Amino acid sequence: MFRSRHTLTVRQLWKQRCVTSNRGQGERASPNPEDLHNVLRPAVHQLFKKLKDEQLWQLSEAVESRGRWDCGCIWLPLDVRSGKLPPQVLLCRLYRWPDLRSTAELKSLSHCEYFWRRSGEGAAICCNPYHFSRLAAPDAATSYSYKTKDAARSILIEHKSDRYNVRGLHDTTLSRGSIRDGHWCKLAYWEHRTRVGHLYSVTEPSIHIFHDLPKASGFCLGYLGSGPHNETVRRTRNKIGQGLILSHEQGEVWVYNRSDHPIFINSPTMSTVNVRGQAVHKVLPGYSIKVFEAEKAANLSGCSDLGDGPCDPHSVRISFAKGWGACYSRQFITSCPCWLEILLSTPK
Template sequence: MFRSVSARQLWRQRCTTPSRGPGEGAPPNPQDLHNALRPAAHQLFKKLKDEQLWRLAEAVESKGRWDCGCVRLPWEARAGKQGSPPHVLLCRLYRWPDLRQASELKRLNQCENFWRKSREGTSICCNPYHFSRLAAPVVEPRAPGSCRGAPRSALPEGFTTKSAGGTQSNIRGRNDTTLSRSSTKEGYWCKLAYWEHRTRVGRLYSVTEPTVHIFHDLPKGSGFCLGFLGSESRSEVVRRTRMKIGQGLTLSYEQDGVWVYNRSEHPIFINSPTLAPVATRGPAVHKLLPGYSVKVFDSEQALSGYPVVGDGPCDPRSVRISFAKGWGSCYSRQFITSCPCWLEVLLSIP
C-alpha cells in the first residue's frame, strides 16, 4: 500500500512541475497537461501491480540515472487504436509533453522489448526511461558570411596530438585502417579516446559489448567513467565542462549502424562521416539535445560509399563527440581540439 501511494504522489508532483529543460520539452501550462492526461493515467495505474508501479516510481524519481528494469503491462495491439499506447502516454507525462505518436520514439536496448517484438496478447514495457526521442540529423545553421576564412578541415595540417602519458602520435590519415584490420581478431567493435583540448587523457577504452555508457558520474552504472580519469594540469574551463557531462551518453552497435543517446542534461555535438551532407564544406557538426538519439554511423550508407569531407587528415571511421560545447563555422571554436572535453569513437566494424 505504501508503495502504491508513493507512486501516485510522485505522479501528481511530476505533472504539476515544469520540465527540466529544452531537451525534454516544456509544457506551456503544466496544469492543463495534468488535467488532460489524468483520466488515462489513472486507468493505466489501476492495471499495474504494486511491484510494477513502484518500479515506475523509481524510474521517474531517478530520471534514468540507473536502470530500474522494465515496467510491464499486458497490452493488445487492438487497444492502441482507442488511445495512446501506455509507453507513449507515460513518455508524454514524464518526459516530452509535446510527443505526438509512437514513431517519434526509439526503444533503448536495455529494454526487453528491444530484443523481442511484442505480439498480440503479450506484455509491453512502458518505462519512459527505456525510450529516447528520435532526432533528425540537423546541422547547426550557418550565419551569412560565417564560412569566410573558416578552416577547411577538422584539424590543422600537420597537427600532432599528445597523450596524458606524454607519448607523441600523429593523427591517422584518411586511408589508415589499421584499427579496422586488427579489431576483428581482438573482439572489439570500437575504441574510445577521451580528450581535453589537444591532450588525450587516459588509455584507449575497448568496447566489446553491444552497448556502452560513457559518463562522468552515475550512481549505479558501468562503462567508461570519465570521472576516474585524472590529469596533472586541468584548466578551470575543463573542470566546469566535465561537471556538465553527468550521465553522459550511451553508444550502441545495432543492426543498422551505431547510435548515440544523449543521457546528460546538456547538448552534445557530433561529427560523423555518414551524418555529413554531400555538399558540406568543412566539418558538419550536429547538435543533439538531452533525451534524444541519432544514428551516428549508417552501415548501409558506409557500404555504398560516402564522401570524405574536408581537406585535412581524417579517419572515415571516426566519430567525434564534444560535451556541452560546439565547434565549427558557427562557433568561436573552429576545431574540436579547442573544445574542453570531447570523445573520439574509433569504429572497427566491418
Template sequence: MLPGDRLHLMFRSRRSLIVRQLWKRRYTAPGSRGQGDGTPSSTADLHNVLRPAVYQLFKKLKDEQLWQLLEALDSRGYWDCGCILLPWEVHGSKQVLPPQVLLCRLYRWPDLHSTSELKSLTQCENFWRRSGEGSHVCCNPHHVCRVAAPEVSASSTYKRREAPRPAHAEQESGHYYVQRSHDTTLSGGSIHDAYWCKLAYWEHRTRVGRLYSVTEPSVHVFHDLPKASGFCLGLLGSEPRSQTVRRTRKKIGQGLVLSHEDGEVWAYNHSEHPIFINSPTLAAVTSCGQAVHKVLSGYAIKVFDAEKVAKLSGCSSMGDGPSDPHSVRISFAKGWGTCYSRQLITSCPCWLEILLSTPK
C-alpha cells in the same frame, strides 16, 4: 471492522498515496520546447487531457510496479530501476495512446505523438524483443529515448582542418600522430581486431588515458555515476587541468550510451546538457564539409551507418585535410564550428573520438 477489512483499507490508502506522488512528478517545466500541432497550449491543459487515461493506466499497474515507476522518476535514469511491463495489444485496445507514449508525454516530452518517435534503450526488454513478439510492453519512461532528426548546430559547417600536420609528425591510415608520450592530434591507426570500436577521450588537443576497447553491443560513457559500468572518464587523470576543462567535466554527468546495432551506431545523450556530434554519415553526401549536430538531453541519433559509408568512399565531399569515414567525434556540452568561438573540435574542453572497426 474485521482485521482483514482494516488491512485492505491500509493497502488502498498506501496505493492512493503512491498515485498522488506519481501525479505530482508530472512534467512542469514552463514553456515546453517544440510542442507539436494539436498539443494543448500549456502543460496544465495537457495534464487535464491526459488525467483520465493516466489514472486508468495506474489501475492496471501492481503496487510494486507503481513503486518502481516512482523510483524511476526520482532517479531520472541515474540508476536503472528495471522494466515496468504491462499487457498491451496494439489492435483492439480502447486506450488511444500506448502506455509508454502516455507516460513519456506526462513526465518527459509533452509534444510526443507516437511510438515512432521513441527508441528503446539497451537495458529494456523492448529493445531485444522482435517486432510482433510478446504482448507486454515496458512503460518505464526512462527506458526510452527520443529519436533526433539530424539537425545542424546553428547551421554551422565543419571541414576537417582541425589537425594540421606538425612538422615532426608522420602519417598513418588517414590520421596524423605525434611521436611523444601524449598525442596532441588525433588517435592514429585503423582498427582490425575483435572490437567494434575503440574510444579516445580528449581534453583540447591532449588525449587523456589509453584507448578504450568496446566488445559489448553497447557501452556507457560517463564522468561519475553510481551503479554503472563502462568507460568512466572521471577516473582518467590529467594534470594540470584548466578551469574550463574542470567546469565542462562536471557537466558530463551521466554522459552518453553508444550502441552497435546491425551495422549502425546510435548515440543516446544521457546527460543534462547537449552533446555535439560530427560524423560523415550524418551529413549529406553532396554537402561541402562535415556538419556539427546538436543533440539535446534525452535524445538519440544514428551517428554511423555502414551503408552510407560505402557511398562516401572516395567522395571529395568529406572536406579538406585528413579524414576517416569510420571516425565519429562527440563534444560534451560545448559546440564548435563557424557559429561558435571554437572553430575546431580540438578547441573543445572535453570530447570523445569513436574509432570504428573497419571491415577486414
C-alpha cells in the same frame, strides 16, 4: 494497508510530473497545466489502476532518479491503451517530453528487454519512460557546417606525431583495429588537444560513457586524468553527468544523450557533404541519433577527401556541452574542452 500504500504511490507519481522551467523541445520541458489537468490526468490515473503495486513503486523510482537507476522493465499488455495514447507515449509525455505525439518519435533503448525482442514476439510492451529515447533525425537536428580542411589536418598531425600530448601515457598511437580483433570500436577521450587516458576497446553491443554516476558500469571519464584541469575543462566535465550511451545495432551506431546538456556530433555518414563542409549536429538531452552506417562508410572509403579536406569515414567525434564550427567561437573540435573520438573497427 495495501490500499493506502497504493494510493500514496499514485499521488507521489502525479506530483513527480515535470515542473522545471521550459527548455523548448529538450527533455523535462515544462508541461502545459491545462494539458496536464484536462488531457493527461484522467488517462494517467486510468493507467495507474492497471499497474500492480510493485510496478507503481518501480515507476516511482525510475521517475525520481530520472533514469539514473536501472529499475527494470515495466510490462503492460500490448492491447492496453489509456485514452488515445499508448502507455509508453503517455508516460514519456508526462515525465519527459510534453509535446510527444506518437510511438514513431520514440526509440527503445538497448538496455531495455523489449529492445531485444523480435517483431511480433511477446504480448507485452515495456512502458518505463526511461527505457525510451526520442528520435532526432540528422535533417531535423540543429546542424552547423564547418570547413574540414584545417580541422582534419590539425587532428591528423596530432595522431601521427610522437610529440602530441597524451596525459599519463607512453602510448602515442591510435590503432583502430578490425572487428576480428574482438572489438567494434575504440574510444579516445580528449581535452582540447590533449588525449587523456588509454584507448578504451568496446566489445559489448552498447557502452555507457559518463563522468560520475553511482551504480553505473562502462567508460568513466571521471577517473581519467589525475592532473589539474583548467576552469573551462572543469566546468565542462561537471556537465557530462550521465553522459551518453553508444550502441552497435546491425551495422549502425547510435548515440543516446543521457546528460542534462546538449552534445555535438560530427560523422561523415550522417549527412551529405557539400562545398560548405561537414555538419555538426546538436543533439538535445533525451534524444537518440544514428551516427554511423556501414553501407555509407563503405561508399565513402574510396574518397580521398570529404568536403574541403581529408576525413576518416570510420571516425565519429562528439563534444560534450560545447559546440564548434561556423556558429561558434570554437572553429575546430580541438578547441572544445571535453570531447570523444570513436574509432570504428573496419571489417577484414
